[in-house]
Amino acid sequence: MEDKTKNNNEIIALKGLTKRFGKTIVLNDISLSFEKGKTTVIIGPSGCGKTVLIKHIIVLLRPSSGEVYFHNQRIDDMPENKLEKVRTQMGFLFQGGALFDSFTVAENIMFPVQQHGTIKDKQKLNELVKTKLSLVGMDGFQEYYPARLSGGQKKRVALARAIALNPEVILYDEPTTGLDPIRADIINELILKMQKELGITSIVVTHDMNSASKIGDRIIMLHNGKILLEGNADTIKNSPLPQVQRFIKGEVSEKDLQSLQISFEDIKVNGKQ
Amino acid sequence: MAEAKQQNSTMVEDFGAMVVRGINHSGRFARFQFETFLASVATCFSPKTYPLIWNQMLAIGVRSVPVVAVTGAFVGMVLAIQAYDQLAGLGIAEHLGVLINLSVVKELGPVLAAIMLAGRVGGALTAELGTMNVTEQILAVRSMGTNPIRYLVAPRLIACLFLTPFLIIYADFLGMIGGYLISVPYLGINGRAYWNFSAQGVEMWDITIGIAKGFFFGAAIAGVSCYKGFHCKEGAQGVGQACTEAFVGSFIIILAIDFVLVVIFKAIYLSMWPLQLLL
Numbered sequence: 359m360e361d362k363t364k365n366n367n368e369i370i371a372l373k374g375l376t377k378r379f380g381k382t383i384v385l386n387d388i389s390l391s392f393e394k395g396k397t398t399v400i401i402g403p404s405g406c407g408k409t410v411l412i413k414h415i416i417v418l419l420r421p422s423s424g425e426v427y428f429h430n431q432r433i434d435d436m437p438e439n440k441l442e443k444v445r446t447q448m449g450f451l452f453q454g455g456a457l458f459d460s461f462t463v464a465e466n467i468m469f470p471v472q473q474h475g476t477i478k479d480k481q482k483l484n485e486l487v488k489t490k491l492s493l494v495g496m497d498g499f500q501e502y503y504p505a506r507l508s509g510g511q512k513k514r515v516a517l518a519r520a521i522a523l524n525p526e527v528i529l530y531d532e533p534t535t536g537l538d539p540i541r542a543d544i545i546n547e548l549i550l551k552m553q554k555e556l557g558i559t560s561i562v563v564t565h566d567m568n569s570a571s572k573i574g575d576r577i578i579m580l581h582n583g584k585i586l587l588e589g590n591a592d593t594i595k596n597s598p599l600p601q602v603q604r605f606i607k608g609e610v611s612e613k614d615l616q617s618l619q620i621s622f623e624d625i626k627v628n629g630k631q
Numbered sequence: 632m633a634e635a636k637q638q639n640s641t642m643v644e645d646f647g648a649m650v651v652r653g654i655n656h657s658g659r660f661a662r663f664q665f666e667t668f669l670a671s672v673a674t675c676f677s678p679k680t681y682p683l684i685w686n687q688m689l690a691i692g693v694r695s696v697p698v699v700a701v702t703g704a705f706v707g708m709v710l711a712i713q714a715y716d717q718l719a720g721l722g723i724a725e726h727l728g729v730l731i732n733l734s735v736v737k738e739l740g741p742v743l744a745a746i747m748l749a750g751r752v753g754g755a756l757t758a759e760l761g762t763m764n765v766t767e768q769i770l771a772v773r774s775m776g777t778n779p780i781r782y783l784v785a786p787r788l789i790a791c792l793f794l795t796p797f798l799i800i801y802a803d804f805l806g807m808i809g810g811y812l813i814s815v816p817y818l819g820i821n822g823r824a825y826w827n828f829s830a831q832g833v834e835m836w837d838i839t840i841g842i843a844k845g846f847f848f849g850a851a852i853a854g855v856s857c858y859k860g861f862h863c864k865e866g867a868q869g870v871g872q873a874c875t876e877a878f879v880g881s882f883i884i885i886l887a888i889d890f891v892l893v894v895i896f897k898a899i900y901l902s903m904w905p906l907q908l909l910l
Contacts, residue, residue: 416774418770418773418774438778439778441776442776442777442778443776444776445773445774445775445776446775446776448774449774450771450774450775452767452770452771452774453767454766454767456766456767456768456770456771457768457771458763458768458771459766459768469775470775470776470777473775473776473777473782474776475679519775523775523776
């Protein structure tokens with residue numbers, strides 16, 4: 359009985375996901391499931407395969423082996439034309455926003471709607487743009503080109519574009535990276551708002567521990583392509599694993615420190631010569 | 632000895648890796664072109680996407696008219712100056728018209744216009760798509776459930792394919808005028824004789840094949856440039872490199888296609904020639 363309810367709430371599942379680029383294994387046999395309406399945060403040091411992982415969820419990358427399910431339907435082996443429909447049910451917020459720079463803010467947000475032909479009336483489109491922009495606090499910027507916006511504003515517009523088709527899931531790729539703490543917190547609040555007001559399932563990839571503990575119902579830590587730890591903010595904080603503690607406190611490992619020292623000593627020696 | 636052996640084996644390895652890379656590359660290129668072809672056919676049948684094509688036609692076609700026309704005019708003018716002495720020495724300066732107009736219409740007009748377009752249009756296409764690629768905008772198109780080849784490549788290919796022949800007409804026309812202006816008013820050749828010999832020497836067939844080449848050149852420019860843009864490496868250097876490769880690639884493909892087409896058209900002409908006599 360319990361198992362059945364669990365299945366009902368599951369919206370995305372990864373089974374034995376492995377990704378290789380040439381000889382490097384980026385993701386190694388990862389199995390995860392994501393619950394509807396919950397925010398899951400995937401943390402880990404840069405280059406541990408976080409971004410590669412969420413790109414697999416929307417099948418922008420195809421796994422070397424393993425399976426990806428969305429609403430219990432296998433999507434990783436679907437042809438591109440069938441995937442298009444699946445992708446309209448997900449929003450993806452890119453790290454740099456990836457707004458189209460030849461379009462205005464309004465045209466950027468209209469793009470997915472026009473592509474899928476859901477609304478054709480010009481006035482209704484403008485209303486939709488206004489609603490979505492108000493949700494991210496950017497109403498009034500309709501006629502701006504992305505080049506005139508700051509980093510945080512770009513991400514907010516990109517978020518408005520990601521929710522233009524009312525997706526069930528939003529995937530956030532490093533949403534707070536490169537923003538000052540206050541702008542970063544605005545994004546955190548927006549992610550919480552999307553979950554509370556629109557009931558959106560969020561999967562967030564970040565290396566910002568503050569952001570993770572604030573927004574995450576569940577936190578998963580990746581290390582060298584494998585799941586190191588899974589739980590809520592407290593589990594992570596109280597974990598005895600040295601890698602986890604170093605990540606939380608932002609400390610380098612002894613090994614890295616040693617390599618730094620060696621290179622400094624080399625310079626000293628060379629300087630004397 | 633052992634070192635030489637090792638060097639040999641790395642040479643063999645490098646060569647093998649180069650072959651594998653080459654095959655991979657051509658496979659990707661062929662697949663991209665096949666997808667582009669399918670997407671372009673689909674685009675032709677969906678009126679919703681026509682505005683995208685008009686926009687590209689404006690950028691690719693209309694805005695290229697001046698440079699292509701200037702190219703054509705100079706070709707005609709240079710040919711007139713260069714060929715005059717030889718023909719005048721033989722006492723057949725009036726035949727200059729045939730020489731200029733035939734060269735312009737059959738070869739120089741189409742090829743030089745195409746090369747000009749490879750620089751102007753091809754460079755812009757690669758730089759635009761390459762920048763979109765490195766800033767993840769192409770990925771963003773895909774993530775929103777739209778096929779980027781259908782949305783970005785197909786309209787560009789269609790615009791290039793259909794407008795290159797028209798641009799060649801401009802180059803041909805200005806080439807003829809340039810040649811005439813130098814030959815008749817400047818070099819003092821009899822105008823009536825100039826045009827008479829031209830009319831006798833240049834056949835409808837010559838003009839047709841010159842323009843027909845435009846379809847192939849246009850497709851080659853768009854195909855190569857879009858491919859390079861879609862597969863460029865990260866960073867400013869990656870985009871720059873892709874632009875260079877796109878230009879050099881289109882240039883060589885234009886010349887190679889030209890050679891193949893000349894052989895094919897000649898064979899067609901020779902097999903049709905007896906039929907023409909019957910008419």
